[in-house]
Each structure stands twice: as C-alpha cells, then as structure tokens.
Amino acid sequence: MNILTLWFHKLGSPPTFYRLAGLLLPWCYGIGLLLGLVALYSGLVLAPRDYQQGDAYRIIFVHVPAAWMSLFAYAFMAANAFIALVWHIKLSEILAMASAPIGAAFTFIALVTGALWGKPMWGTWWTWDARLTSELVLLFLYLGVIGLNAAIEDRRQAARAAGFLALIGVVNLPIVHFSVNWWNTLHQGSTIRLMGPSKIDAAMAWPLLLMALATHIWFFGSVLMRARIALLQLEGGKDWVRKVALDEGAAGG
Template sequence: MKLPLWFHRLGSPPTFYRFAGRLMPWLYVLAAGLTLWGLYGGLVLAPPDYQQSDAFRIIYVHVPAAWMSMAGYGLMAVCAFIALVWRMKLAETMVLTAAPIGAAFTLMTLVTGSIWGRPMWGTWWDWDPRLTSELVLFFLYLGVIALAQAFEDRRAGARAACFLALVGIVNVPIVHFAVKWWNSLHQGSTIRVFSESTIHSSMKWPLLVLAIAAYLYFIASWMARTRVALLEQHAGTDWVQALTQGDRHG
C-alpha cells in the first residue's frame, strides 16, 4: 500500500519544518486561551461536588492529563508504524520527540491521581489496575526514550524505539478499560460519548475545554521539538543553511 503523495511531501523535513512553523503559534494561542477559559469554568463557575466538595476540582488537571497520556501514546504508535513499514525518517523522529511530552503528561496523571487519592482513599498509592497500568504506560514512554539513546547508530536506536512504541500500544486499552475489567478503587468514566454522562453539565464543559487545550498543547509542543530535532539532524544541508543565513541577515 502506497502513502498519498501529499503525505510524502509533508514527510519532507523542510516542508514539515515550514508547515509546523506556521501552525505552531496558532495552536499555542488556542491552547492558552482554552486553558484559561476551562480553568475559570472549573475552578470558579462549577459548583462543589456533593460528595467530594472542592477536592473534586483536581479533575480539571488530572483527567485531561490522563486522556492525553493515552492519546499521545496512540499518536506515537501510529508514527512508529509508519516509520517501520514505510521507512519514513520524519516518522522516526516524531516518535522520539513525542515520548518526553507523553511521559510528562503521564507523570502529571500519576502525581495528581496520588494527591486526589489521599483524601478519597486514605492512601497516596494503591496497586489498583488503572493506576498500575498507567504506571506501566509511564515506563513505556521512558523505555522509548532510553532505547533510542542506547545505540550509537541513531537510526538503529530510532527503529528499536519505534518497535517498543508499537508493541506497547497494547497497554493503552488496558489503561482505559481497567476499571471495567477488574475490581478497582478508581471511579468509572463519568463522561460518555454514546450515552448520557453522569457528570453535571456545569462541571462537564470545562473538563472538555481543558481536554481540547491539552491536545492542542501536545501537538504544538510535538511540532516544536520535532523542528529542533530536524535542525540538529540536517545541520549542514542546504535548506538548514539557508534558514540560518536568513536568520543572520534578518
């Protein structure tokens, strides 16, 4: 199966560099605006929870981070598949640049979950299926980062990291469905796509806004890291030299 021509063109380092450079500022601005709007709605406008009082408001950090930790790994795995099947160098690079961002979101999920769990469960940590699988997800991100750096040959390290990223995707549905498959202290999903959500609308919309902001921030940061990586990998090529010369003249 062949990739579309536009996809091949976007996979060209100079084309991606220019495309990402134009899109990134808009994504950052949108992410910042939605974050402020969502935090105002969640921390100021939303009423206290009838059981957890104001302690529930940590969901406005915890839940978007958790969703992004899984979605980020999914995006990384897609790039890994493209890199391994079609040998696209840009896709290899994007696997390596996505991993630190995904690891940061996963760490944020674990930390905020522990803070939330202390008053709710009476403990900072429990080997709950959801918590344990999320911890495994964090280690998978770290594994991708470490494996890429374990080889002297950059391409060999990138291919090994792509393989691990692709194999590790089996953990993502485990994280998502852990509360349904096993007995869990962790509460189930309160926001549902195909049925009525159990969370009140005044609490729901700030959560969705912050989730969108997290996605936009992830994509923008991913593009920024990839652009830096491309400059390092292609230093000395004509298109990078043209960029640096243009910056000096500017």
C-alpha cells in the first residue's frame, strides 16, 4: 500500500474526517462569506450598467453562480454515490446525501432568480424553454434523492438506493448545459467561455467569477457541516463518538 493510498484510507476514517472537517468548516464559511460579500457589492454596485438590459442584468451575480452550483453539486453527489456503490465507502454515502439538499437549494435559487430575470426580459415569469425545463427536472431529481433517502429507515440502504437514483439522473446534466445549443431557446447562450472569447465585459466578469468561487467554497463548508452531523448519527454507538461528545462537552463547559 503506497503513501497516497494510506493517506486516502486515513482520510476516509470517520474520526479523522470528523476532526479535519471541523478544522476546515470555519475557513470555508468565513472565506465563502467574505468573497460573496465582495462579489455582491462589486456586481450590484460597482459593475457598469448593461447597455441593453440596464440594471436588470445584475441578478446574474446570483442567478448564474446558483445555476452553475446546481450542476456542480449534482455532479459531486453522483460521483460520491458512484464511489459508495462500487467500493462501499461509508463516507462517500454520507457526502452524497449531505450534498443533495444544498444542491436542491441552489437549483431553486437559480429557478426563482431566472424567473425574476425573465419577466422584464421575456415578458413572462416562466416558459417551457429547454433550459428552464431541464433545470426544473434537475430540482425534481434532487427532491427525489432526498425523499428516497428519507423514506428508508436503514441509513446505509437508504443512501445506496438514493445514490442509484442520483446516478440515473446524471443524464440530465449535459441536457441542462447544452440545451441552449441543441434547441432554439429563449435562454441566452454562455457568456463566459473557457475556450474562446467571452461575451461579457471584464468589469462584469470578475465579480461573477468571484461569486462562483464563493459559492463553491460555501458549498463545501455546508457539505462538511452536514456530513459531520450525519456521521455522528450513523456512528452513534462508537467509542470515538463518545469521546467527541465528552471533549466538546468539556470545551463547552
């Protein structure tokens, strides 16, 4: 067993993960909050008005990062579900299920802010556009995973069943992403591109990218927090959990 394998094996140990997550949590929340506030101020106050949409476009500084996170969180959930199903790693089950409500929240925010943006731009709150519809399907997939996980009493069986559903739903991710290219939709295409020139001014792009970074960091903090709670519930009778309870009780007292 090489050093890298040993490191991953140790990281997958519940006590080690619990302690490491506890150390990372305040950093994730603190940095995520700070970057998010800077990004919001820069986007809502400092960024120039759009020559076509005026100030209405500023909702992109919430909408676009939330939409990106809805896809990223699902990919993270599905990847951990795959690892859990193939290698039966308990921690991956926990991480997959911990990320589902967070991803659902980002998807809901993306849909709501999209509707708020669509009303002045398209003249309607909702249309059965390919991008909007596939994003709504993504929300239903998240809710399905959450519901299935909650419906089965045995926590590990629940995580496996919900993880299998999450893997089936992966097919929707490219549909969401490429829908504006595959179909004639009202939704605009990508404005920031990794390959080729972007269609957005740099003064607008950097707050958007900063907000995306902030949401990713906040996401990991939220996943770590939920995973720690789930780990304590799952491992409730173990010696290390009792030791943690005693240590935290002593620190709190």
